[in-house]
C-alpha cells in the first residue's frame with residue numbers, strides 16, 4: 439500500500455506543475471490551493487509540511503491545480519478574495535477586486551468622514567448620499583459601508599450600488615448579506631445611474647477602463663472575468679466620458695466624484711473633463727506603484743455653493 443503523501447510533498451508537486459505552466463506566482467498559488475483543498479489557512483500548510491494529506495484533499499488538489507494550469511484565477515478557484523481587510527465571495531459573475539481599488543475606498547471613507555465629522559448633524563437633516571457605480575461583487579460599496587460602520591457614520595448615510603449586470607448585482611447582494619450590510623446598501627440594476635434618484639453627495643466608480651484593443655494582451659486569468667467588467671471602449675474612457683456628462687445632474691452642487699482610472703488615462707481624462715465640464719476641479723491620487731489611479735472631480739469652486 440502506498441503511504442499517504444505529505445502536505446509538503448503535495449505542495450512541492452503543485453509548485454512544479456504550476457511553474458511548468460508558466461505561472462510567475464507558483465509557490466503562493468500552490469500554498470493557497472493546497473490550503474483550500476484541505477480546508478485550512480495557508481499558514482498551516484507552510485508550518486506543517488510533515489502532515490499526511492488525506493486522499494479526498496489530494497483529489498480536490500488535482501482538480502484545483504488543473505484549473506490553475508488552464509489559467510483560471512486562484513480567487514475564482516477558492517471562491518474568495520480579500521479586499522480592504524474583508525473576505526469577498528467571488529466567481530465568474532464579476533471582476534475580482536484589485537488591491538489598487540482599496541485607494542478608492544480609503545478616499546471615499548475620508549470624504550464621508552470629513553463631511554460628517556465635527557458639528558453634529560441636526561436632527562432630521564438629510565442623510566449623506568453615496569453611490570457606487572459599477573459595483574461588481576460589491577467590493578467598494580461593502581468595504582466603504584463596513585468602514586463607515588466601524589467609525590459610527592453609517593446611520594447618517596444613504597448608500598446605493600448599481601451595475602448593468604444582474605449577475606454581478608446578485609453576487610454583490612450576497613457579499614452585503616455576508617458582511618451584515620444588506621440593510622445598509624440599496625442595489626439597483628442600471629446603465630450607470632438609475633433615473634429619478636435625488637442628487638448624491640459622493641459618487642464612486644471603478645468602471646471598466648481597459649482599452650478594447652488591449653484586452654487580448656491581458657494575462658490569461660483576465661479571460662475568465664466578464665468582458666463587461668473590463669472593456670472600456672477604444673481608449674478605455676468610453677464609460678467614464680458618459681458618466682462625466684451625467685455628473686452635474688447626479689451630484690449635489692459641492693458634491694464630488696472619485697473615479698478609478700487606468701495607467702496613462704489621467705491626461706485623457708483631464709482633457710475630457712475640460713471639454714465636458716469646464717471649470718470643474720481635478721485632483722489625482724497615486725496608487726502604491728506611483729500610478730495616478732483615482733481622479734477626484736469637484737464642482738467649480740466659484741459657484742458659491744461649497
Ligand SMILES: C[S@@+](CC[C@H](N)C(=O)[O-])C[C@H]1O[C@@H](n2cnc3c(N)ncnc32)[C@H](O)[C@@H]1O
Pocket residue numbers: 532533534535536539571572573574575576577578600601602603606628629630631644645646647666667668677
Ligand atoms: C472594473 S469592474 C469593477 C467592479 C467593482 N467595483 C470593483 O472595483 O471590483 C466594472 C463594473 O462595471 C459594470 N458596468 C459595466 N458597464 C456598466 C454600465 N454601463 N453601467 C453600470 N455598470 C456597468 C460591470 O458589470 C462591472 O461589474
